[in-house]
Amino acid sequence: MTERHADLLHNEATTSRVHSSHDVAIIGAGPIGLELAVCLKRAGLDYIHFDAHQIGYTMTWWPHNTYFFSTTERLAIAGVPIQNNHQQRITGEDYLAYLRAIVEQFDLAINTYEPVAALARTPEGFTLTTQPLAGERHYHCRRIVLAIGDMHRPNYLQIPGEDLPHVSHYFRDPHDYFRKRLLIIGGRNSAVEAALRCWRAGAQVTLSYRRAQFDEQTVKHWVLPDIQAQIEAGTIGFLPATLPVEITPTHVALLPATPEQPDNTPILHETDFVLINSGFRGEQDLLEMAGVTLRGENRTPLFNPETMETNVPGLYLVGTVVAGIQQRYSLFIENSHEHAGKVTAALTGHWPTQLGSVASRNYDLRLEQIKTN
Ligand SMILES: Cc1cc2nc3c(=O)[nH]c(=O)nc-3n(C[C@H](O)[C@H](O)[C@H](O)COP(=O)(O)OP(=O)(O)OC[C@H]3O[C@@H](n4cnc5c(N)ncnc54)[C@H](O)[C@@H]3O)c2cc1C
Incomplete structure (x- = not known):
């Protein structure tokens, strides 16, 4: 043929x-x-x-x-x-x-x-x-x-452990994290809103953001003062300028994100759940x-x-x-x-x-x- x-x-x-x-x-x-x-x-x-x-x-x-x-x-x-x-x-x-x-x-x-x-x-x-x-x-x-x-x-981070069952790229409902430790990775509006909602719903929340501070262009103007107040009061944990490099069932390994911080020893952050808000x-x-x-x-x-x-x-x-x-x-x-x-x-x-x-x-x-x- x-x-x-x-x-x-x-x-x-x-x-x-x-x-x-x-x-x-x-x-x-x-x-x-x-x-x-x-x-x-x-x-x-x-x-x-x-x-x-x-x-x-x-x-x-x-x-x-x-x-x-x-x-x-x-x-x-x-x-x-x-x-x-x-x-x-x-x-x-x-x-x-x-x-x-x-x-x-x-x-x-x-x-x-x-x-x-x-x-x-x-x-x-x-x-x-x-x-x-x-x-x-x-x-x-x-x-x-x-x-x-x-x-x-989602924009995947391409790091080991990203596909573990306690890791999610979609925030569904704060109830999922009630009385649990939650590490949120990200610092734009979605991450910040998730942090505030989960903390108010009774989760123990920490935010890891690759930048040193939030960008007022990407966080809703009424949400920004709220997160800043909680971080200042110590009710929500904040790990600025940190990059996750590996997720295990119990920990997330974070490295300093800026070249001014040459320390290459990862922080091992203990957590029950990880929510990745990377867009x-x-x-x-x-x-x-x-x-x-x-x-x-x-x-x-x-x-x-x-x-x-x-x-x-x-x-x-x-x-x-x-x-x-x-x-x-x-x-x-x-x-x-x-x-x-x-x-x-x-x-x-x-x-x-x-x-x-x-x-x-x-x-x-x-x-x-x-x-x-
Ligand atoms: C938390 C959050 C808050 C947001 N807040 C706002 C806001 O305040 N204001 C705002 O304007 N936007 C907001 N957005 C963005 C908003 O979702 C988009 O602007 C909006 O959905 C875009 O509309 P669209 O019709 O272009 O596309 P979409 O709503 O994304 O619709 C695309 C459709 O195409 C279908 N589709 C895709 N591929 C195929 C295929 N191959 N075959 C058949 N169907 C297909 C999908 O199933 C989907 O239903 C927000 C997004 C998020 C995640």
Whole structure:
């Protein structure tokens, strides 16, 4: 059999198993993927929508009862307000309830628990391969929008013992550490909030941070004085400028983090549990498979800022995936609404009538465009 024959047979086999064909495929049903879905549904476009997990998956693994830093008008999508009885910030759980209500209100069809494992370019557009539990499926679509976020997995420290059962990269609930010794590794907001919550819940907490002091740019302004007061009072232990080098079932070995401290004898810190708060990073396999150019240390995808179309024709990006592997966050929900507007305009020729918060509360979206539509 010639190579050409083999290719033809392969293409035929794939085509015969194609589940369905669509104009657009949205991959990812986080807040921005959902906002885009509402825009495309309102515009009457034929699209299919996938999520590897449940909608809003990123918020499902946040620590229980974590409050957004962003205020409600900045988190609202598709012009649907977030109302609550206290007019304060909301938790991840509140937001998930809001996102479920959005899906029900607009009756959005979403293939949840159907991860997109591969995508390939074809002369007409793209073939997607998905892997739901029921078995592999294939879809054809002319255009793709990636809304996959940037938090697929933790930044691993790559040190011995990181995979031990008492070590976690995800903070679930302070209750887990009640009356236990907990070493938290990290010093950005998540680590500091975890330290305060676990200590207030009755854990004996120590923080190990690679820097000598906290950075006020990365810790919420109302949390910083709280942690500083606890450290000063000695209620929460602080090991500044220390780097973990090994974790054992009973100890964490820490070395001085700064060159000014030449002492190479590790401190052996005794603990029951270790919580590593070293941030998260996105998987970029789908971008690579499609041939999107990734640049710089953040591996930022190349795209046209007017349309959000990448260097791969027909492949668009919305949400935090746009920023690459952002280690200092620059894209959030509040400054990603506009992506959904730009892609909608590129795909339909019209800027969506409702985006982000209700128009009267919009802050920096293209208000004049919303008004004129
Ligand atoms: C503790 C914590 C607090 C935060 N606080 C704030 C805050 O105050 N304000 C703020 O704006 N942001 C905050 N963030 C970040 C926030 O989670 C992101 O800004 C937001 O989730 C980005 O939305 P998104 O729609 O771009 O992507 P995501 O919400 O990450 O959604 C991506 C979706 O894509 C799906 N997906 C990924 N890969 C695939 C695939 N191959 N196939 C199918 N589906 C796939 C995922 O399952 C997920 O549902 C916080 C994050 C954490 C961890």
